[in-house]
Amino acid sequence: MTSPNDEPVLNTAEAHTIEHLAATYLRNDPQWKERVVYFGPMGCRTGFYLILEGDLESKDIVGLMKDLFTFMAGFEGEVPGASPKDCGNYLDMNLPMAKFVSKRFLDNVLTDIDESRLIYPQ
Numbered sequence: 001m002t003s004p005n006d007e008p009v010l011n012t013a014e015a016h017t018i019e020h021l022a023a024t025y026l027r028n029d030p031q032w033k034e035r036v037v038y039f040g041p042m043g044c045r046t047g048f049y050l051i052l053e054g055d056l057e058s059k060d061i062v063g064l065m066k067d068l069f070t071f072m073a074g075f076e077g078e079v080p081g082a083s084p085k086d087c088g089n090y091l092d093m094n095l096p097m098a099k100f101v102s103k104r105f106l107d108n109v110l111t112d113i114d115e116s117r118l119i120y121p122q
């Protein structure tokens with residue numbers, strides 16, 4: 001979600017918020033929920049890992065990524081799981097920044113993504 005070693009990384013509060021929002025979305029997506037193994041932040045805070053069951057290529061999940069980031073960019077209301085019962089650090093959330101960086105990634109990367117950005121590393 002951020003360009004490694006040349007732009008600021010995600011702060012922990014927005015990364016944490018994205019983790020909660022994405023986990024909620026991915027657990028409920030009718031097409032993908034049964035294949036979601038893991039979603040969580042990279043320690044370097046430049047982005048996230050998503051592990052899905054099956055033999056998939058990046059291009060196979062572009063639709064899922066667009067739907068996920070559209071959901072997060074437009075999310076309103078209480079962050080799911082942001083309570084002492086569900087989370088060990090529930091006050092460390094930043095929904096406005098989570099929405100901002102989700103929209104930025106959607107607009108700058110996902111919306112018009114082409115083959116050149118679907119191979120890692122480039």
Ligand SMILES: [Zn+2]
Nearest residue numbers: 016087088089
């Ligand atoms: Zn949490």
